[in-house]
Amino acid sequence: MEQIHQMADKLKLLSDGTRLTILSLLKEREYCVCELVDVLEISQPGVSQHLRKLKSQGLVKEDKRGQWVYYSLSVDVPPYIKSVLDYTPDSMAILAALNKKGIVTVCK
Template identity: 65%
Template sequence: MQALTNIADDLKLLGDKTRLAMLSLLKEREWCVCEFVDIFDISQPAISQHLRKLKSRGIVRESKRGQWVHYSLNVEDKPYLKAVLQEMPSSESILAALNKEVKATCCD
């Protein structure tokens, strides 16, 4: 029953449109917090809160580079999340829908 609870908890996190879009973007490469702030037009603390929730479930991992934190997808052991993410639009489609372009990384 614990496995069922874990899967349900993971899937609950995907019920948020911003978190689902973040994970979809992370399918193709790692992203910095500052990039997500630009893309989603929400505050850095709000972006960090979304990512903290995903990290707490082991869905993303972080690496610090100077003052910035970069995130990458970590779903190798979660085939149910991989299946959901395979059905999601590409980064290009998500960015187009948000009227955003990928800029040179702001944190390097």
């Protein structure tokens, strides 16, 4: 039963559109928090809260570089999560839907 509860906790995270969008973006490359703030047009604390939840379930990993924190999809993402992400749009489609032509990284 514990495995089912763990699966349910991870899948609950995907029920939030913002977190699912973040994971969809991260399946292609890593993003800095400031880039996600720009793409999603939500506050830095809001993005950080979503990332904290995803990290707590082992779905994303972080890499601190100076004052910036970069997030990427964890290599340990369970197959059932990867299956869901296979059905999400790629980053180009997401950026187009959000009227973002491209992301200029300002945090380097």
